[in-house]
Amino acid sequence: MNLYSIAKAVVYGVLKPIYRFEVIGKENFPAEGGVLLCSNHIDNLDPPVVGINAPRPVYFMAKEELFSVPVLGKIVPHLNAFPVKRGMSDREALRKGLGILKEGNVLGLFPEGTRSKTGQLGKGLAGAGFFALRSEAHIVPCAIIGPYKAFSKLKVVYGKPIDMKELRERKASAEETTEFIMSEIRKLIEDYS
Structure with a gap:
């Protein structure tokens, strides 16, 4: 058993009684092949909540600063996280993310780039x-429907994979594609709130 599996079990054991997760749509999650998992971002706990409830291990970009924190910096890479420089185009992080997808793994992204202060879905960045x-x-698409309140239910909803064929064929822009992904996340929030 690797550190990721151990951490997943421990974090699940700690968070499950507090937030009483209701996980919807796990059957929509592809059993194999690369998966870009795109979720809204309402709380600092979103990455572990998405990671522990997903049926497959998830890799996340994490802000570069976390990797220089004593002790934490040594643990974070073993939790399937890799550094990203925020506020600029980080070519190395983009290459790493593409590599994860091409190897048939799951890359978790929060297209908004940062946590929503209001809980409302914000504008997505072009990275997704x-x-x-x-x-x-x-x-x-994935929707976390809160609030994060102790001993109340927190929903994690996985939508059906988005058909990207038309966007890929006509070489849509990254911005337009992100907007389309965000609209699918918005639908999940509206349907399950």
Whole structure:
């Protein structure tokens, strides 16, 4: 058993009684092949919540600063996280993300780039569209429906993979593709709130 599996079991054991997860749509999650998992971002706990409830291991980009924190910096890479420089185009992080998808793994993204202060879905950044267009990965929308309140139910909803054929064929822009992905996340929030 690797550190990721151990951490997943421990974090699940700690968070499940507090937030009483209701996971919807796990059957929509492709069992194999690259998956770009795109979720809204309402709380700092979103990455572990998405990671522990997904049926497959998830890789996440994490802000570069976390990798220089004593002790944490040594653990984070073993939790399937890799560094990204925020506020600029980080070519190395983009290459790493594409590699994860091409190897048939799951890359988790929060297209908004940062946590929503209001809980409302914000505008997505072009990165999600970039990964969706540059890979053959399945694109799975995900909605976390809160609030994060102790002992109340927190929903994690996985939507059906988004059909990207038309966008890929006509070489849509990364921005337009991200907008399309965000509209699918918005539908999940509206349907399950």
